[in-house]
Amino acid sequence: MFTWISLYTKPEKSDIPNHRESFYLKKIQTEHPESITELALFFIAGSMIVSEEMMISLPVRNEESKALIHEEMAVHFEDVKLVYRDDQLTNINMRLPKVKSKELFNCSVSDIKEMMFDLYRTNEMNNWTTPHRRSFSHYRILNRELEILEVPNTDKLRKYIVEEYFRYNESLCLIPSGWNFKENLKSSLVLRFLSSFVPLINIGVDNVRNDVAFLELSYGFWE
Numbered sequence: 001m002f003t004w005i006s007l008y009t010k011p012e013k014s015d016i017p018n019h020r021e022s023f024y025l026k027k028i029q030t031e032h033p034e035s036i037t038e039l040a041l042f043f044i045a046g047s048m049i050v051s052e053e054m055m056i057s058l059p060v061r062n063e064e065s066k067a068l069i070h071e072e073m074a075v076h077f078e079d080v081k082l083v084y085r086d087d088q089l090t091n092i093n094m095r096l097p098k099v100k101s102k103e104l105f106n107c108s109v110s111d112i113k114e115m116m117f118d119l120y121r122t123n124e125m126n127n128w129t130t131p132h133r134r135s136f137s138h139y140r141i142l143n144r145e146l147e148i149l150e151v152p153n154t155d156k157l158r159k160y161i162v163e164e165y166f167r168y169n170e171s172l173c174l175i176p177s178g179w180n181f182k183e184n185l186k187s188s189l190v191l192r193f194l195s196s197f198v199p200l201i202n203i204g205v206d207n208v209r210n211d212v213a214f215l216e217l218s219y220g221f222w223e
Contacts, residue, residue: 004145045116076101121178141201149192166219179212
């Protein structure tokens, strides 16, 4: 066992009664992108590195987060849809990055860009589709064992994750590519950055392939 993780059993979630809700999508047009921020680089990197078809869906809790997504992220996509449940805007879905946005991404020299190439090490989508029935072992990152990585200009990114996910006792799931479960993951740029502000980082390892299938970031509601 590696010294920077601990094995744990993920509690079973209790059954929640289904609530039949109204649901509809509203497609919108966005402005022409002029720049790309660290917040955008973090959330749209999968569409740039792995697949342009990747869907990015972000929660909308208030007018501030709605404006933030519109101004800094939605502007980079051709296909943007507002998601309404029971007539309440809950998410914004984005896919198909614009040509200009791909240019901005490729030209960026931000540390976040380098970090996201660490998260997405290949453009293979094996973590999304596999031929075998999957079972996972769950591990918890011991943040104190990692060398913390402070990345400049990420205050807005960290604030968004904390306020839009952790404050509502929700987890943010990231799906890495090309991550084999080995000791050297301790040096991962993205893990070192996330450990600087995420209270709990849990990883799921595919028991057949020994690949890291997902990262689950949370405030600690599984404790």
